[in-house]
Each structure stands twice: as structure tokens, then as C-alpha cells.
Amino acid sequence: MLELVVCSLLIIGALFVLLGSFALLKLPDFYTRLHGPTKATTLGLGGLVLASVLFFSFGQDMVNVQPLLIAIFLFISAPITAHMLIKVALHQKLPMIDKTSNKNWQQQLVKGNEQEKG
């Protein structure tokens, strides 16, 4: 029974990791491409870590929580990395696809600030 749970967690995790890497290739511009690795890959690694916790605490007295440390660190650091990367992309003014909504948000922000002052 536990083996089945570990196997299904492993397969789901690996499929999510593969999906994140495929999104990195498939999506059209940088801003959409950032979604794949930061969400799907992190979720897949969470599944793999859960499977590892179950696998190594099988037949032992206590739960082995050492792999959870990796998952917690990655769940904290992945949004920070995404934030830094999107700041770099906005700084370098990378091209967006045409369907991007709210494209001129910087000009709107400046205009709103001027209206607030005046």
C-alpha cells in the first residue's frame, strides 16, 4: 500500500518537473516562460520530496524529515528568484507578446501619480 503511494507520488512529481521544463521551451515570451519553472517544477519537486520522506521513514520508528528541509528551502527561495528575474526583465525591457494585458502600466503609474499631486 505504502509502495503504491510512493510510486504515484514519484510519477506525479516527475511529470510536473517535465511539464515545467517543457513550458520553458514552448511558451512565447519571457514573462510567460517564467511561470513554468517557478510553479510546476517547484510543485513536482515537492511531490518527489514527499515520496522520499515516506520512502526513508518506512520500517523505522521516527519520520525522517531531512528531505523536507530541501523542500522548505526551495519553497522559500523560488519566489525570490522569480522576483529578481522579473525585475531584470523589466529593467532590460524584454519584448512582450501582443496579447499582454495592461502593457503600459508604467506610463499609467506615472500619470496616476501626477494626478494625485496636481
Add this chain to the structure above:
Amino acid sequence: MISMVLLGVMSLIGLALLLNLWALLRGPSLPDRLLALDTMYINSIALLLTYGMYTVSQLYFETALLIAMLGFVSTVAVCKFLLRGDIIE
């Protein structure tokens, strides 16, 4: 059964690493390549975890944690360099 599943999972993660390598070589701009490199770090952590389960040994957790920390610090350092032209101001 679980060793077969682990072999399959390792091959899937290897395929994901190859896709990342393609994205790293193709990426039109520098942030694209940086994102591909960061994803390669995370995928190599996943590969180490599954390999540690395959050779029932807990030695690989420390290595995976080390790779996670080094990947995070190096990505943030390159981002700071691209933003400011300097890492420590």
C-alpha cells in the same frame, strides 16, 4: 516495482534536463538563459533525490541541499549584477 518506477522517473528527469539544455542554448536573451540555468539546478536536485532513493542511501540529501543553496545564491548574484552592474554596493 519501486526500482522500475525510480528508473522511469530518473529518465523523465533526464529528459527534462535535456529540454533545459536546449532552452539554455537557444534562449534569445540573458534572463532566459539565467532562468534555464536555475531550472537545471532544481532538476538536478530532483535527480539526486531519486538517485538517493535508488541506492537506498541518505548521503545525497546534504548534496542536494548544498546545490539548492548555491543555485539560489548564484542566481540572485547574477540578477543583482544585471540590475546594478555591481553585486555588493
